[in-house]
Amino acid sequence: MLTSRLASAKRLGKKALNVAPIVTSNPKLLSLMRQGVHPEIYNRLNGAWLTQGKIRTVLDIGANTGQFSHTVHALLPDATIYAFEPQADCFEAIQQGFMSSPNLHVIQTAIGDDDGEITFHTNNFSQSSSVLKLTDLHKEAFPWATESGEIQVPIRRLDSLQTELDLTSSILVKIDVQGYEDRVLLGGGEVIHKAEIVLIETAFEPLYQGEASFSVVYDLMIGYGFRYAGNLDQITNPSNDRPLYADALFLKNR
Numbered sequence: 112m113l114t115s116r117l118a119s120a121k122r123l124g125k126k127a128l129n130v131a132p133i134v135t136s137n138p139k140l141l142s143l144m145r146q147g148v149h150p151e152i153y154n155r156l157n158g159a160w161l162t163q164g165k166i167r168t169v170l171d172i173g174a175n176t177g178q179f180s181h182t183v184h185a186l187l188p189d190a191t192i193y194a195f196e197p198q199a200d201c202f203e204a205i206q207q208g209f210m211s212s213p214n215l216h217v218i219q220t221a222i223g224d225d226d227g228e229i230t231f232h233t234n235n236f237s238q239s240s241s242v243l244k245l246t247d248l249h250k251e252a253f254p255w256a257t258e259s260g261e262i263q264v265p266i267r268r269l270d271s272l273q274t275e276l277d278l279t280s281s282i283l284v285k286i287d288v289q290g291y292e293d294r295v296l297l298g299g300g301e302v303i304h305k306a307e308i309v310l311i312e313t314a315f316e317p318l319y320q321g322e323a324s325f326s327v328v329y330d331l332m333i334g335y336g337f338r339y340a341g342n343l344d345q346i347t348n349p350s351n352d353r354p355l356y357a358d359a360l361f362l363k364n365r
Contacts, residue, residue, distance in 0.1 A: 147181030241289030269299025290319030
């Protein structure tokens, strides 16, 4: 969701977001937006829990076109950021946006619990693309998100990638992979153990076939030595206002 599936975007479909009230309250966002910063994401992240956390490395898993990466870079300009995205068009968009930032790196791969290749379900609303297929609930709640095809993409485990990355502590991991979050955790236990903050999209009702519930993700994170610290955002079903998913914040136990 902090990648792209924001509340207003979900309610408005492909219509442009009205960011005027956000920018009015923080005029410096006008210049930051020209650098790819998303004002709504900026407002959610701009807190002491992040900016005073001495974060040196950020892993943006499920980067889409780099909305989260650009925004966290504006807040943590000295941190090294690795963005992971399997879709070629989104990968190219991130690469182009990262050209002038030497500490931003993009890797074209899905992240999960295996190393190899996997079928990836593309969507005309790219932020809803996933290794998993949409459920009927997803199609009913957000009708503009429709599957458009299948492609083969590389997939890696975080733990097998870690020797290729400079994982300087402290580490922030953001996971937004459309229902595949538990597989990222299962394939990345060693890396997750090294992190201080994990921000992860969690589902209360299944929007993807085979999606792990909040309780499954919660149990995995508790097992990795984290505590649940609340949600940065929560999205409800437009038809009945029942919670569907949220950005859950987990902090390392000390």
